Amino acid sequence: MVTKIKRANSSKPMSRNSFVFLARFSSGSRCSTSTLVWSLVVVLLMLHLYTLISHTDVQSKEIHRDMSHRILLRELEEVEEENIQMPPPRKRSPRAAKRKPRRPTTLIDEFLDESSQIRHVFFPTIKTAVDPMVDAGNDSFYYYPGRIWLDTEGNPIQAHGGGILYDEKSRTYYWYGEYKDGPTYHAHKKGAARVDVIGVGCYSSKDLWTWKNEGIVLAAEERNETHDLHKSNVLERPKVIYNDRTGKYVMWMHIDDANYTKASIGVAISDSPTGPFDYLYSKRPHGFESRDMTIFKDDDGVAYLVYSSEDNTELHIGPLDENYLDVTHVARRILVGQHREAPALFKHEGTYYMITSGCTGWAPNEALAHAAESIMGPWETMGNPCIGGNKVFRLTTFFAQSTFVLPLPGLPGLFIFMADRWNPADLRDSRYVWLPLTAGGAADQPLDYSFGFPLWSRVSIYWHKRWRLPGEWSGMKMKL
Numbered sequence: 001m002v003t004k005i006k007r008a009n010s011s012k013p014m015s016r017n018s019f020v021f022l023a024r025f026s027s028g029s030r031c032s033t034s035t036l037v038w039s040l041v042v043v044l045l046m047l048h049l050y051t052l053i054s055h056t057d058v059q060s061k062e063i064h065r066d067m068s069h070r071i072l073l074r075e076l077e078e079v080e081e082e083n084i085q086m087p088p089p090r091k092r093s094p095r096a097a098k099r100k101p102r103r104p105t106t107l108i109d110e111f112l113d114e115s116s117q118i119r120h121v122f123f124p125t126i127k128t129a130v131d132p133m134v135d136a137g138n139d140s141f142y143y144y145p146g147r148i149w150l151d152t153e154g155n156p157i158q159a160h161g162g163g164i165l166y167d168e169k170s171r172t173y174y175w176y177g178e179y180k181d182g183p184t185y186h187a188h189k190k191g192a193a194r195v196d197v198i199g200v201g202c203y204s205s206k207d208l209w210t211w212k213n214e215g216i217v218l219a220a221e222e223r224n225e226t227h228d229l230h231k232s233n234v235l236e237r238p239k240v241i242y243n244d245r246t247g248k249y250v251m252w253m254h255i256d257d258a259n260y261t262k263a264s265i266g267v268a269i270s271d272s273p274t275g276p277f278d279y280l281y282s283k284r285p286h287g288f289e290s291r292d293m294t295i296f297k298d299d300d301g302v303a304y305l306v307y308s309s310e311d312n313t314e315l316h317i318g319p320l321d322e323n324y325l326d327v328t329h330v331a332r333r334i335l336v337g338q339h340r341e342a343p344a345l346f347k348h349e350g351t352y353y354m355i356t357s358g359c360t361g362w363a364p365n366e367a368l369a370h371a372a373e374s375i376m377g378p379w380e381t382m383g384n385p386c387i388g389g390n391k392v393f394r395l396t397t398f399f400a401q402s403t404f405v406l407p408l409p410g411l412p413g414l415f416i417f418m419a420d421r422w423n424p425a426d427l428r429d430s431r432y433v434w435l436p437l438t439a440g441g442a443a444d445q446p447l448d449y450s451f452g453f454p455l456w457s458r459v460s461i462y463w464h465k466r467w468r469l470p471g472e473w474s475g476m477k478m479k480l
C-alpha cells in the first residue's frame with residue numbers, strides 16, 4: 001500500500017516536468033516529433049511497469065499455491081516400497097517337526113497370526129498413535145495408515161466399516177461407523193469373530209484429521225431379543241446421506257443375525273447429523289439377500305443402494321425412493337459371478353467407479369476397481385488399483401478392505417480411499433487405512449464393452465506410510 005501511494009505521488013510532478021521539457025524541445029528542434037513519440041513511449045512503458053509490479057504480488061502468490069498443490073499431488077503419486085523382514089523360523093522340537101512339517105510362512109500368515117513377531121508392522125502400538133490434540137508440529141495433518149488414531153478426547157476412533165457425510169448446513173464432515181469397543185468372541189465354533197452390537201459411532205471434523213466424538217447416534221437394544229438392533233445381532237457398514245426434500249439424515253446399514261442368515265438392510269432417520277437416529281425397519285431389498293452394502297447419492301439427488309447378494313456371488317444396484325426410506329422396484333444384477341463385497345462408489349467426470357473386495361471374511365484380499373457409464377450398468381472390471389508397498393501389500397489391499405471413497409471439493413480427480421484393517425483377534429483394535437486415490441489417465445486394460453479402447457480413467461490407490469492432503473487441506477486455514 002505504502003509503495004503504491006509513493007509511486008502515485010511521484011508520478012505527478014514527473015509527468016508535468018516531462019511535458020514542459022517536451023514543449024521546449026519541440027520549438028527549436030527537427031527531432032521534436034520523434035522525441036515526443038519516444039517520450040510518450042517511455043511514459044507508457046513506465047505506466048505498464050507500474051501495473052505489472054502491483055499485480056506481480058498476487059500472481060506470484062497464486063502460482064506458488066498452484067505449484068505446491070502440484071508438488072504435493074506428485075508426491076502422493078510416488079511409489080513407496082515396503083520391505084518387511086520376515087521373522088526367523090521359531091525353534092521346534094524334532095518330534096513336533098516330524099508330526100507336522102512346517103509350511104512356508106507367508107506375510108499373510110504372519111498378519112493373521114496373533115503371536116507373530118512382526119505384528120507391530122500391521123498393528124503398531126498405542127505409542128505411535130496419531131493424536132491431533134498434542135502439538136504434532138511437523139506431523140500435523142499427516143495420515144499414518146494402520147496406526148491407532150485418537151479422537152479429540154484421546155480415545156481410539158470407533159467408526160469401522162464407515163462412511164463420511166459432508167453436511168452443507170454446518171460445513172462439517174461426519175464420519176459414521178461401527179462402534180466396536182467390546183470384547184471379541186465366537187458365537188459359534190466355526191462362525192466369524194464378532195463383537196456385540198453397541199451402535200453406530202459418529203465423529204465430526206472440519207479438516208478430516210481432527211475428529212470429535214459425537215457419541216453413539218444409533219444405539220443397540222439391550223433387552224428386547226426380537227429387535228433387529230439387539231446386541232446379539234449384527235449391524236455393519238452404516239452410511240448416511242441427506243435428503244434435500246425432507247430435510248432428514250437417512251442411515252442405511254447391513255442388519256443380520258449372528259450367523260449372517262437374515263441378510264437384510266436396515267433404515268434409520270434423524271433431523272440432525274449427530275442423531276439420535278430413529279430406527280425404522282429392516283428388509284431384504286427387492287426380496288433378495290443383502291450383506292455388504294453401501295449407498296450413493298448422485299448429483300441429481302437420486303440415491304442408490306448397492307449390495308452383495310445371492311450368496312455374495314453378485315452385486316445388486318437400484319435407486320431409492322425420493323425420501324430415501326426404501327428401494328423402488330427397479331434393480332439390476334451387476335458383476336455377476338464375480339464374488340465381490342465391501343462396495344465403495346464414487347463419480348469422476350460423469351463416470352461411475354467402484355472399489356470392491358473379494359469375500360474372505362475378516363481376512364484381507366485383492367481389491368478391484370470397476371467402472372460404468374451409467375450407474376445401473378453395465379459395470380466393467382478394470383483390475384487391481386493398488387500401487388506401491390510390495391506384492392503382498394497390493395494383493396491384500398494393503399492388508400485392508402474397502403469401505404468408502406470420499407471426494408475432495410476443489411481437488412478434482414483426488415479422493416480419499418477409506419478401508420478397514422480388520423483385527424479378527426480383537427475387532428475393536430481394527431485400524432483405518434486411508435490413502436490417496438486418483439482417477440485420471442487411460443486405464444491400462446482393454447475392456448469388454450469398449451472394443452479395445454480404454455474408455456475409463458485409470459483408478460489408482462497409492463501406498464504411503466505417511467501422507468497428507470495438498471493445499472489448504474494440509475494447512476491450518478480451511479476453506480470449506
Ligand code: GAL
Pocket residue numbers: 161192193236237292341342359360361362401
Ligand atoms: C466381511 C465383510 C465384513 C464382515 C465380515 C464378517 O466379508 O466385509 O463387513 O461382515 O465379513 O466376517
